[in-house]
Amino acid sequence: MSEQAKTEAPVLELPDAKKQKITADEDNKENDDATATATMTATPEAETKTAAVPEAPDAEWPEAWYMMEDGTYEDQKERNRLSPNKPASIALLKELGIAYWKMDVENFSYPAKAIPWDPKDATDSKLKAIRDARGYSYADIISVRPDLLPGYDEKIKAFFEEHIHDAEEIRFIIDGSGYFDIRDKEDNWIRIWIKKGDLMTLPEGCYHRFTCDETDYIQAMRLFMGQPVWTPFNRPQEEHESRKFYVENFMKGAEETKEEITA
Ligand code: KMT
Ligand code: NI
DSSP states (O other): OOHHHHHSOOOOOOOHHHHHHHHHHHHHHHTOHHHHHHSOOOOHHHHHHOOOOOOOOGGGSOOEEEBOOTTSOSOTTSOOBOSSOOBOOHHHHHHTTOEEEEOOOTTOOOOSSBSSOOGGGOOOHHHHHHHHHHTOOEEEEEEESTTTSTTHHHHHHHHTSOEEOSSOEEEEEEEEEEEEEEEOTTSOEEEEEEETTEEEEEOTTOOEEEEEOTTOOEEEEEEESSSOOOOOEESOOTTSHHHHHHHHHHSTTHHHHHHHHHO
């Protein structure tokens, strides 16, 4: 495979089980009035007609670096860079399945806290285009700050447990900043510093964790395809269908890379 081909994000076909799950979720939603008024509906018509919104150019992606090993740093909220710093490339982030858009948040106002968030406030046409193109039919807003999130300390602890989900994790950062850590193919942690205006997706089945940075504040819109299920499945999850799917589609090449290094 050429270098070019290697760094391009794979185009994925959803497994049938996942397609059925989304369809079933959509059906449930229509039967639930309370939810229906609070969700942003992507009609099947809109989904087939809307074109993909191009992701941000590499220069606009968030900064990412390899982290110090767990157990060797004191505070999860610090940068915890290697020394010297070892940046993680955007090509690698894409290879691991991450997608990223730069958003305008200055010209839109979002509520400080709303679960679920009222879609009538969605006046951002780029956000609407991304939602329609990717079928994000649900959104809510979470404010992670000691005075805004009940049980802040326990939640910060839970967010930082290494886990996967059985769906994509989609976060649009409206204010503040924080770190998403994800594993590379050799199981090293990469720390991604997300900030206001960043819309990032982590693929289903990818090991990750989240922490606030030293500012102790992040406000994010959480988007979802169908009815939201935020359940974390803590590592190890090697037999989980979503994990197997991720390994099959995104971790391939890890063995080849190791062989190249040792050859
Ligand atoms: C998560 O999934 O870890 C969170 O929702 C954390 C807050 S959103 C940046
Ligand atoms: Ni998560």
